[in-house]
Amino acid sequence: MNIKAMTLPEMTAALKEMGQPAFRAKQIYTWLHKGVRSYDEMTNISKDLRARLQQTYPFQTPQVVRKQESQKDGTIKYLWMLPDGNCVETVLMRYHYGNTVCISTEVGCRMGCAFCASTLGGLVRRLEPQEMLDQVLFTQVDSGLPISHIVLMGIGEPLDNFENVMRFLELVNSEDGMNISMRHISLSTCGLVPMIRELAKRKLQLTLSVSLHAPCDEIRNTIMPVNKAYPTEELLAACRDYYKQTGRRISFEYAMIHGVNDRVEDAKLLLKRLKGLPAHMNLIPLNHVEESPLKPSTRAAVAAFQKTLEDGGVPATVRRTLGGDIDASCGQLRRKYTKEHV
Ligand code: SAH
Numbered sequence: 131m132n133i134k135a136m137t138l139p140e141m142t143a144a145l146k147e148m149g150q151p152a153f154r155a156k157q158i159y160t161w162l163h164k165g166v167r168s169y170d171e172m173t174n175i176s177k178d179l180r181a182r183l184q185q186t187y188p189f190q191t192p193q194v195v196r197k198q199e200s201q202k203d204g205t206i207k208y209l210w211m212l213p214d215g216n217c218v219e220t221v222l223m224r225y226h227y228g229n230t231v232c233i234s235t236e237v238g239c240r241m242g243c244a245f246c247a248s249t250l251g252g253l254v255r256r257l258e259p260q261e262m263l264d265q266v267l268f269t270q271v272d273s274g275l276p277i278s279h280i281v282l283m284g285i286g287e288p289l290d291n292f293e294n295v296m297r298f299l300e301l302v303n304s305e306d307g308m309n310i311s312m313r314h315i316s317l318s319t320c321g322l323v324p325m326i327r328e329l330a331k332r333k334l335q336l337t338l339s340v341s342l343h344a345p346c347d348e349i350r351n352t353i354m355p356v357n358k359a360y361p362t363e364e365l366l367a368a369c370r371d372y373y374k375q376t377g378r379r380i381s382f383e384y385a386m387i388h389g390v391n392d393r394v395e396d397a398k399l400l401l402k403r404l405k406g407l408p409a410h411m412n413l414i415p416l417n418h419v420e421e422s423p424l425k426p427s428t429r430a431a432v433a434a435f436q437k438t439l440e441d442g443g444v445p446a447t448v449r450r451t452l453g454g455d456i457d458a459s460c461g462q463l464r465r466k467y468t469k470e471h472v
Contacts, residue, residue, distance in 0.1 A: 133187035134162050134260035135297060138306055148182060156306060158183070163307035165267035167191050192264050194272065206273055209464060212237075212261060216254055217464050218285055220265040228278035228314070233265040235295055236286025241320045242355040243341075245385055247419045248285040248464075257286070259297040266302060266310075280310060283318040283339070285464060289325035299334065312336045318383065323360040326368045330375040339381045339412070340369060344391045345399035353390065353424075362403070370407050379408040385416045386427035386435065393431075397438035404444055411439055411446035 136144060138159050145155040154175070161172045168189050169180040183189075192210035195217060199206045206222040218234035239246070240253035265284075270277045280302065282288045288295045295317070302310050318339035319326065329338065342365075344350035350357040357365075369380050382404075386392045400411075413436055416426040427435075432448055439446040 132190070132258060132260045133158075133183070134263060135258060135301070137297075137300060138304065148179075148186070150179070154179075159306055163263075163267070163301075163304075165264075165271040190260075192261070192268060194268075197272075206269075208265075208269060208272070210265065210268070212257075218257065218261075218265070219464050220269050220284060222269050222273055222275065222277075224275070225279070229273075229275045230279035230281060231266050231269050231277050232281045232284050233262055234284035234286050235262060235282055235288040235291050239286050240290065241287050243320060243343075244353040245387060245416055245419060245422055245424050247421075250419075250421060253286075253290075256291040256294060259294050259301060262295070262298040263301050266308065277308070278310065279314040281316045281318065281339075283316070287320055287322070288317050289319045289322040289329065292325055292328065296332070299336070316381065320354060320356045321360055321365045322356065323364050323368045326365075326372055330368075330372045333376055335376075335378065337378065337381055338369075338372060338376075339383055340365070341385075342382045342400075343385050343387075345396045345403060349391050349396070353387070366403060366407070369409075373408060379410060381410045381412060383412045383414060385414045386432050387416050388425040388427045388431070390424065392427040392435055394434055394438050397435045398442070401439065401442035401444060409444055411444055412449050413446055414449045 131140070133141070133144070138156065141159050142152045142155040145158070146152075157174055158172065161175075166172060169175070169183050172180060190213045192212055194208055195211045196209040197206065204224045208220045208222075209217055210220065211217050216237045218237055220234065221232040223230045223232065234257065236256050237254035238251050239249040242249050266277055266280060282295065299312070299315065302308050302315075303312055312335040316337040316339050317329075318341060320341045326338070326340075341354075342350075343353060344362070347357060347361050350362055372378070373380060384391070413432060415432055416424060418424075418426060436446045436448060
């Protein structure tokens, strides 16, 4: 296993095999979770042990391929190259409540949503736990800004990479690591029902975000292939059970697409279907993707949709778009880079 994917007890066991006491494992764990770039930065570890570590667990870090900073709102977008040459994106957003990183969980995605740039080239591979952790660590180190919040809303479907994501959450949440509270973490899914049910069993205090984007199968089937496997009724039933099991209100994402899902009737149907389920609606004006014919809803349509939901008792916010000047949404930078380099 990669040394950075180890929990502290696992690292303690691994170091014991190398003849090292438990406190040494803790020192190394702490260094790794500070985002050092090599074992040589671990100044309280002997040179000899550093060399042995390098031999047993070769040190790997992602490299910055591109970095774009928004002049408008301070959003920073990183394109990282992973040790095998694949690229993923991370976005740092500066909210009043804290610096938030949006991380990728896979290289590409196999979910096929019609409006999303990340899925255009399919799934290349899933990310390892340390590759998700590195995005948080090195965004913090490079920007010099302390990270307090994480959203799993970058490239990929987190619940299609379940075990690695669970391990990443354990690492980033650990007291001797970044110690980021589960309540400061949001996980977004396109609606893989069996995995939502599995996640519910773990009873984590994170926020589950469900990409709903439509009030009914007729519409959802046309933009999200996953809906054919897990139709809206099953998805909403899983959400209700999730709430019952965890006590955590679900946050729904709804990309507003002109002429597709943005009528007031759609909002009314949503209200009906969400009855009794404590929810929050995040309305996201569609980010236009070059390869797609879909267009964002008009401001007026977004406002009318929001009002209908609010009047019906479902809190709805329109997501402020950050970093619009730097391709800071959903796989667009990786897409551009890949297109330029083939
Ligand atoms: N696979 C996960 C998380 C990654 S996508 C999921 O589907 O939830 C993060 C969010 O961005 C999802 O709600 C996704 O539907 C949305 N999204 C993707 N492309 C978009 C676009 N062009 N405009 C607006 N939202 C988009």
